Amino acid sequence: MILQVSGRTDIVAYYTNWFIERLRAGYCFVRNPIYPTIVYRYDLRPQAIDAIIFCSKNYTPILKYMPKLLSSYNIVCHYTITAFEEDIEPNVPSIDVSIETLIKLSRLIGKERVIWRFDPILFTKKYSASYIIEKFAYILEKIAPYIQRIIFSFVEEYAKVKRNMPELITLSKEDKNALAKELSRLAKKHGIILQTCGTTEDYKSFGILPSGCTTPQILYEATKQSFQKKKGTPKRIGCTCLPTRDIGAYNTCPHACKYCYANLTPSSSIKTIQQHDVHSPIFLGKLLDSDTIKEEPSLTFLDKRMTLFDL
Numbered sequence: 001m002i003l004q005v006s007g008r009t010d011i012v013a014y015y016t017n018w019f020i021e022r023l024r025a026g027y028c029f030v031r032n033p034i035y036p037t038i039v040y041r042y043d044l045r046p047q048a049i050d051a052i053i054f055c056s057k058n059y060t061p062i063l064k065y066m067p068k069l070l071s072s073y074n075i076v077c078h079y080t081i082t083a084f085e086e087d088i089e090p091n092v093p094s095i096d097v098s099i100e101t102l103i104k105l106s107r108l109i110g111k112e113r114v115i116w117r118f119d120p121i122l123f124t125k126k127y128s129a130s131y132i133i134e135k136f137a138y139i140l141e142k143i144a145p146y147i148q149r150i151i152f153s154f155v156e157e158y159a160k161v162k163r164n165m166p167e168l169i170t171l172s173k174e175d176k177n178a179l180a181k182e183l184s185r186l187a188k189k190h191g192i193i194l195q196t197c198g199t200t201e202d203y204k205s206f207g208i209l210p211s212g213c214t215t216p217q218i219l220y221e222a223t224k225q226s227f228q229k230k231k232g233t234p235k236r237i238g239c240t241c242l243p244t245r246d247i248g249a250y251n252t253c254p255h256a257c258k259y260c261y262a263n264l265t266p267s268s269s270i271k272t273i274q275q276h277d278v279h280s281p282i283f284l285g286k287l288l289d290s291d292t293i294k295e296e297p298s299l300t301f302l303d304k305r306m307t308l309f310d311l
Contacts, residue, residue: 006248012056018278029282040296046072048298066108074223080117083135106146113222120155123169144190153197214241227301249284
């Protein structure tokens, strides 16, 4: 099983203590977001986990645990640092603070395991193409020695995103091509791989690799372990990732980013997160008598298994 931590919320930034407690217990429960009376039990012991894919905008809370985690788990860290400020990302650390944390993380676990995510890219009157390119170049100059790959995407204009961001300016095909071309030029300058995420648009002519952020190739580069090619259910149009199991819950991220896909509104998590209990085996709320518990099969994509450890 490939564990995702998490695409539904930022577990690393806000819920690391819960996550570590669940690893120590060796299991957790995850409520089906579509059919909430169905609850899955995930085996979190190292021999059941092929890899842990971390996704976060702030790795500070988990840094002290990384050496022990790395001793028994295959780890890949997606670190999101965008061009935006507090008006769009009110509770995200500043760019410079995020850069410092990424460097610390890379030194702890190795740059092959750290992927910089520069997404989503979006336009407003304040955040123009030149502004975004300038910030991209600034961040890249600082972190290039500490990463090997960059993943970017353009904002998906879902109804809730447009509602939460009325200032959003729709990107044209020409806008996207111009940006992609310049990002590619800057990435090549530093010898960094650049690729898209969750899109069917083709930028191969600019030297940009297609979508797929959890692929056998990426996992091999990070872990030096061979992963089998298996198709999963795409999370977004254009997604070619291996199947993963997410242990988070929607509408629980306090970052309150205006463009967020996982929160209903930027402030909607305030009430929801009151249901979180750091000692509960399920991320949000409690198990109910009406719940149907299902054991999630520990399907492996690895050719070799791993060993146990004790946090």
